[in-house]
Amino acid sequence: MKNYKNLVPIGLVVFMGVGIYSVFANAATENSDYHAYLKKARKDAKLEVIEEAVQYYGKALELNDSIELRMEVGELYADQGWTSEAIQWGESIISKYPKESAGYEFLLKEYIEDEEYKDCFVLRDQAKARKAESKKFDELMSKIDYVYEYGFDAYDEVSVYSNGWCAVKTEDLWGYANEKGETKITAEFAWAGPFSADEVAPVKSEKGEFYYISDTGNKKIALQNIKKCTDIGLSSNGILVAADNEKYGYYDPNFKKIVGNYEYASAINGDIAAVKEGSKWKLIDAKGKVRGKDSYESVILDDKGIAFRNDRAFVEKADGYYLVDDKGKKIGKQKYEDARLFLEADGYAAVKVDGKWGFVDKTGKMVIEPQFADAHSFANGYAAIKKNGKWGFIDENGEIVIRAQFEDARDFNDKGNVFVKDGTQWRLLELLRNNYK
Secondary structure (H helix, E strand, O other): OHHHHHHHHHHHHHHHHHHHHHHHHHHHHHHHHHHHHHHHHHHHHHOOOHHHHHHHHHHHHHHOOOHHHHHHHHHHHHHOOOHHHHHHHHHHHHHHOOOOHHHHHHHHHHHHHOOOHHHHHHHHHHHHHOOOOOHHHHHHHHOOOOOEEEEEEEEOEEEEEEOOEEEEEEOOEEEEEOOOOOEEEEEEEEEEOOOOOOOOEEEEEOOOOEEEEOOOOOEEEEOOOOOOEEEEOOOEOOEEEEEEOOEEEEEOOOOOEEEEEEOEEOEOEOOEEEEEEOOEEEEEEOOOOEEEEEEEOEEOOOOOOEOOEOOEEEEEEOOEEEEEOOOOOEOOOOOEOEEOOOOOOOOOEEEEEOOEEEEEOOOOOEEEEEEEOEEOOOEOOEEEEEEOOEEEEEOOOOOEEEEEEEOEEOOOOOOOEEEEEEOOEEEEEEEOOOOOO
């Protein structure tokens, strides 16, 4: 019986030896098969027998999957111009290897090739979330940063975006489009002004009646106590500007006059407005008190009828335009031939010097040198500029990001959309970087 005790471990050793030999033998066989499949796949690929090549690549991947081999298959599809298959394969790569930047680079390249730009921006978000971005990926994305498409609707004339709405004209009547350029308030007005934060907009009916509407298009505020209304303007913090027989004043929502008997009155913004008395202009506060000691030849107004924003106004003296604060104090010594009001806090304003337009900040510092034939102030990161007779857009570094190609242009809204005139009609240009979801 003593010898049987030694037979058990001896048997285990022999069995384990056979098992280990079997494992190594199987591994060697699989390795041999892998290289055989890979060799056959590459040979078929070189001969452009693509379906056979893909079949053998698949067998090789079953034995030894790797990002490198998957990329090789992807490039095979791409080289053959099989974009649809390349895209599907690229999507499988990032699913299998979600942390590998190479898969995202490949798939992005194929999306761009197929002009699937919205998918590019979705992919960028995925790569960022998975920390799989790379320098090459970013370089590819930079090529499509300012790719855009047009909205469906077209208009004869447009105003500017204000609190999510833009007045748009179709034939002889005005209505309103939403931030996507879609008509949501029917064109039924002879004139339509901007919506304000008070959620009302001034309009004039076909019969010549002035009143304020809500975003449903229905009358919200009716005029009272005005004998002959000849104009109304933007509502600001419940203060309405209106003209009674061409004399302007400020009113509460019940049209009780607060102050005013002016030749003209701007909308109030930042507690400041511009008014014209006789032939001269002044800055006033919401109570009608004059700010500063100076009077002016004119005050720059924006398309909403506002004279003051970003704590600044542009006023005209006999020798040119100057940048001033809410008390009429000059900011800097520079004078301008013309100017556009700031459109946003801490944005840049367009100014004209020596026949060319450039941009200043609120301190009066020239941040983009005068070089354009015309320009708008910056809105939501971009400014419309005119060059060689056409309009395009620059970023805050002064770089042209959308080439000058349009007959006219408005200002970007906060959704990355802007109305441009292409030919005889206005259409909404939508930056896909802001409109891909």
